[in-house]
Each structure stands twice: as structure tokens, then as C-alpha cells.
Amino acid sequence: MLDFVGLGLFDEKDISLKGLEKIHNADKVYVEFYTSILMGTDLEKMEMLYKKKITVLSREDVEQHAEDWLVDAKDSNVVFLTGGDTMVSTTHVDLRLRAADMGIKTTLIHGASIASAICGLSGLQNYRFGKSVTIPHPYVSNRGVRVVSQTPYDTIKNNIEAGLHTAVFLDIDKDKGYMTVNQAMEILLEVEGKLGEGVMVDRLAVGIARAGSPSPVVKADYIEALRDYYLGGPLHIVVIPAELHFVEAEALVKLAGAPEGILENID
């Protein structure tokens, strides 16, 4: 039996009672931190609270040599832990398929997901979100040209035209680090400067830092202003709202410090 358990958003206490029960009944417990990371905890705290030894798997362990450790799940209880909800990464789905190929029964124990948490934190309604997108760190090509992805700009534009909010995930890079809301705003304005379609001009954005922690920060402001607003440590994420319903606008003003002017001209 292989149980996939989502750890939730921030620290070792975001796991569900059901997930903890799976750990207690497990013969072996694994975790991977490379597709997602819990900023509020570490392996030691997890092992202490869960009262169980946990083995950290590298990308290679998960993607190249999974059979080596999956084989134990044929006749004992193996738990595989990941940040957020389980199965968010294609890697996890692939792992589940390989387990199925080996005749191993799998179960999923769900955890809180950032995709849902940003709705609660911002007050923006879940059913009004369109396709999500990730802003990658810009890079310099072999020819010495700075490459900035235009995809986030286009996705946001298409969503706004359809009246839909956009969840904008920010790149996590081993070398370049966790992208901040400030960097993300800078990048969107850089693309605006190139394309000049006006999508990011006087555009409201919501910056969210440390979702799921005891001290999340949620700040709504126009992109130009949010570029210079300090939200504190990682992880950061952004939402670009489309036209707002009244309760959404009220929530952004009262809970996220948005300029009160956004309350005008709302249905």
C-alpha cells in the first residue's frame, strides 16, 4: 500500500489527522521537498511531531529510481509526503502510475492547497478564476539576450477579457531563489513596456505572502505601487483580478488595504 499524503501549506501542523494516522501506521515514510517546500518547518520538527523517521527523496530518487523504494509498498505500508495537496505535480501522478504498474494499491490523503487558499485570503471567489500561470525568472540567452516570458501577460489578458481572475505562481529557482511579488510586478511592467497593450496600466493586483502561516500578508494595490510594497519573506504569490463583484472589492479594501477608489463603479 502506498499512501500519498498532502502536508498542506506552511508547517508540520498543517497535516490532517487522517494523514498523521497514515504516518503512524506506516512501515516507511518518505518526503520530497523539490516540487514544493514548507517554509515554516524542517525535517527535524516533522520527525519530532510525527514520531517517525522520515527519509528525504531527491528528484533522482523520485523520477529515476522510484522502483527501488516503491517495491516495499507491495507488502508493507509506505507513505509519500509532499507539500500542499498531493498529486499537484505531474511527477506525483507519474509515480502513482508506476505504482499501479507494479500492482501496488494507492490512496490519496488530501491537504490544503495554495490554489484554494488564495481565494480565502483575498476574498476573491473561486469560481471566477480562469487559467493560472507561472512567472519564470528572466534569463540571459546564449546570445546574450535577456529573455522575459510573455506568456503570463497573455494569460492575464485573456482571462481579464473573459472576466476571470488569474492566479499567478512565482518561480522558485535553486540559484535565483524565490521570486517576490515586487520582482513579479517589475516583470509584468517590463512586458507592458514592450507590448504597450495597456493590460498592466492602472491594473489592480493582489500580493500574498506566507499563506497558511500565522502571519500572512495580503496587499492589494495598483501594479506600479505594489512593485515597491514590502511583503516580507517567502513564499509569495500574486492574483490579478478581473472586474470585481461588490463583496470582492469590499474584501480587498477592508482586508487587503486596496485603494478605496476601487469601490466606485462596481455593480
Place this chain on the structure above:
Amino acid sequence: MLDFVGLGLFDEKDISLKGLEKIHNADKVYVEFYTSILMGTDLEKMEMLYKKKITVLSREDVEQHAEDWLVDAKDSNVVFLTGGDTMVSTTHVDLRLRAADMGIKTTLIHGASIASAICGLSGLQNYRFGKSVTIPHPYVSNRGVRVVSQTPYDTIKNNIEAGLHTAVFLDIDKDKGYMTVNQAMEILLEVEGKLGEGVMVDRLAVGIARAGSPSPVVKADYIEALRDYYLGGPLHIVVIPAELHFVEAEALVKLAGAPEGILENID
């Protein structure tokens, strides 16, 4: 202090350790079951496990007379429990705004959400979902005309054209009950019969029953076939996939019994 705590998907053990800690430190604990329901538990089981008396709030208590019980949160710890993640319903956002108006500090403890769970259960990738939609129960108008909403059909059509999957929530009605996957397929085919645009013809759909329970059922098949497939008890939800990536198609075949023919012509 008012803590909003998401209970997760199915039963009393889907709450996080952090949520349980909030309950233990609470002076009063409330729950509402009218925007969302946990099929695998009841008030008695929750009170037993959480070792705390829990008061059930009606829609009127939450939407008309919230000040009556919110006032305690000014100088004591009040916890407000809801199924799924917290703040999914506009009602909860509204409640948080009223608490803010009363000078009450609020926090959110997130729980697993169906919007994320369906990705894990189906193997369909989170970032490939477009706008979600709800299929309402058809009804007979005052003039005796059967009214079937065309909105779900249009939303699915638009998403497919944009290459995006659609999460289709199914109506929960006090009188008409929990809509099943079978009823949902019947309704989509009825609208297809009227509009004749072919969106639902030879269209793959994924039916999911009892997400978060120990025995979820996930079945992928063409809409005509899924209409007659028995998935067992509620709650049900549907995903209509757009064009599939290879791992997604493989997951639907191996984990959801989709016809193997869908593996042909995939990139």
C-alpha cells in the same frame, strides 16, 4: 479573535492539527453545514473527537443575525468551522468583513478543497483548468416550461476551445437532493440535443464520487456511457477534460478505467 477553520473533504479526521489546536483553545465553536456538508461524519462524531461542544448555525444565524454570536469574539476565542477549505462561499467572506467592521481580528486555517482534490484523483493537471461551473437541477417554470441551464454547456465549450479542462460542480438542493454524475450527463446530453453544436458528442468525461473518503470512485468514459455508470453514493463531481497531455491520458486509462482508445493521437 475569530478563527475560520476548514474541515476538509469527508469526515471529522480531515481537519488539520492546527485546526484542532484552534478548537481546543476556543471558548466557543460553531459550524455551518448549509454551504457544504461532510458526508462521512456528523455532529456527534465531531464533538467526540474534538472533545468540545459545537453549535450548528443555520443560514439565518450566519446571514441575518451574525452579530449576535460574533460579539463574543471581541474578547474571547471563537472558532467557525466549514466543510472543505474556509472562505469558499461568499457568505464566509461577508462574515469576515462584518467581523472586521466590529474590530474583531480573524485568522484562516485552511483545509483540503474539492477544487484541488479532483486534480489528484483524476491525474488532470491543476494549471490546465479554466473557469469552473455548476449544473443546477432543471426546474419547471410558472408557465409550465422545463428550464435547463445552458451555461454549463457554454462554459465547457469555451474552455475546450481554449484547451482547458472544466470542473463541473453538481447542484445540491434541499428538496431535489444531491445531483449524480448520471443526472449531470443526462442534462448535458439534453442541452446537446437542443443546441446540436456537437460539444458533448464522443466527449470524454470524468465522474468522481466521494472524494476524500476511503473509497472514492473515479470513472472516465464518454458522456453517453458515463450516463449509465453507477458510481455509488454522494457527493459527486464531474470534470470535462480538454485535449489531454500524455500522462493525463495514461492516468485516466490506468486509474479511472478510460477507454484505451484515448491514448491514440496524443502528443
